[in-house]
Amino acid sequence: xxxxxxxxxxxxxxxxxxxxxxxxxxxxxxxxxxxxxxxxxxxxxxxxxxxxxxxxxxxxxxxxxxxxxxxxxxxxxxxxxxxxxxxxxxxxxxxxxxxxxxxxxxxxxxxxxxxxxxxxxxxxxxxxxxxxxxxxxxxxxxxxxxxxxxxxxxxxxxxxxxxxxxxxxxxxxxxxxxxxxxxxxxxxxxxxxxxxxxxxxxxxxxxxxxxxxxxxxxxxxxxxxxxxxxxxxxxxxxxxxxxxxxxxxxxxxxxxxxxxxxxxxxxxxxxxxxxxxxxxxxxxxxxxxxxxxxxxxxxxxxxxxxxxxxxxx
Ligand SMILES: [Zn+2]
Numbered sequence: 001x002x003x004x005x006x007x008x009x010x011x012x013x014x015x016x017x018x019x020x021x022x023x024x025x026x027x028x029x030x031x032x033x034x035x036x037x038x039x040x041x042x043x044x045x046x047x048x049x050x051x052x053x054x055x056x057x058x059x060x061x062x063x064x065x066x067x068x069x070x071x072x073x074x075x076x077x078x079x080x081x082x083x084x085x086x087x088x089x090x091x092x093x094x095x096x097x098x099x100x101x102x103x104x105x106x107x108x109x110x111x112x113x114x115x116x117x118x119x120x121x122x123x124x125x126x127x128x129x130x131x132x133x134x135x136x137x138x139x140x141x142x143x144x145x146x147x148x149x150x151x152x153x154x155x156x157x158x159x160x161x162x163x164x165x166x167x168x169x170x171x172x173x174x175x176x177x178x179x180x181x182x183x184x185x186x187x188x189x190x191x192x193x194x195x196x197x198x199x200x201x202x203x204x205x206x207x208x209x210x211x212x213x214x215x216x217x218x219x220x221x222x223x224x225x226x227x228x229x230x231x232x233x234x235x236x237x238x239x240x241x242x243x244x245x246x247x248x249x250x251x252x253x254x255x256x257x258x259x260x261x262x263x264x265x266x267x268x269x270x271x272x273x274x275x276x277x278x279x280x281x282x283x284x285x286x287x288x289x290x291x292x293x294x295x296x297x298x299x300x301x302x303x304x305x306x307x308x309x310x311x312x313x
Contacts, residue, residue: 246275275307
């Protein structure tokens with residue numbers, strides 16, 4: 001082959017390679033779109049929209065506390081190799097902000113799920129001025145808004161499977177609508193003044209606002225802050241005065257603080273039960289019903305209402 005022919009060939013190949021690199025619509029002839037999320041809650045929503053068209057991985061497994069989680073070198077590698085990264089945002093992943101900053105400068109498509117919600121729908125943090133509570137997922141209607149954003153991003157990356165993403169999203173939103181109705185109907189079994197939810201940390205404010213519960217967490221909206229003795233005293237007074245039948249531990253937070261609260265209530269001459277373990281910042285184990293968002297929400301509302309009903313005469 002003559003030299004100039006070789007040169008032309010090299011140029012053509014180079015141009016076509018550059019073209020592929022710039023193409024947002026990832027070539028997926030040989031592999032599935034690779035989506036990495038921080039929490040299991042986000043991974044579940046993506047799996048419901050993408051079905052078998054995606055490889056989905058959550059960096060944090062079940063029972064992991066996202067407020068304290070630090071990305072490992074392996075996590076960073078997984079994110080760099082991903083086609084699409086979804087994190088919650090609003091500082092839920094408080095120890096990963098540097099990583100997200102670096103990713104912002106890379107070519108990997110990265111979104112914060114909470115960014116798509118209108119600020120008016122967010123709950124302002126009492127502890128951290130100017131910040132919002134990141135636990136958006138336990139208001140099912142709010143969570144439904146995230147579905148379309150993820151669907152639109154998937155279509156942008158992989159237009160070939162557009163119809164599948166659209167039909168899966170519609171189906172999933174119908175299921176979420178039914179789930180929302182279920183939570184509302186179970187909450188209504190409790191009189192308004194008995195809807196008081198006390199848990200290990202403030203993960204249920206959106207849940208409380210949506211379903212009419214007064215919510216108090218022993219720790220604030222981040223588990224990174226310790227519960228003070230004042231908080232324990234105040235809450236113990238509140239529980240014994242109101243004769244609240246049950247308080248709740250959480251799967252991603254150590255139980256010792258809630259047990260200390262239970263003991264402090266006992267010192268005041270009232271017995272409060274541990275009403276069960278709620279899933280707050282992560283789903284349950286894969287393969288179980290609570291390993292899905294829908295199963296988790298059902299499990300939580302059933303646990304809460306069943307335990308609090310014991311205080312209804
Ligand atoms: Zn939390």
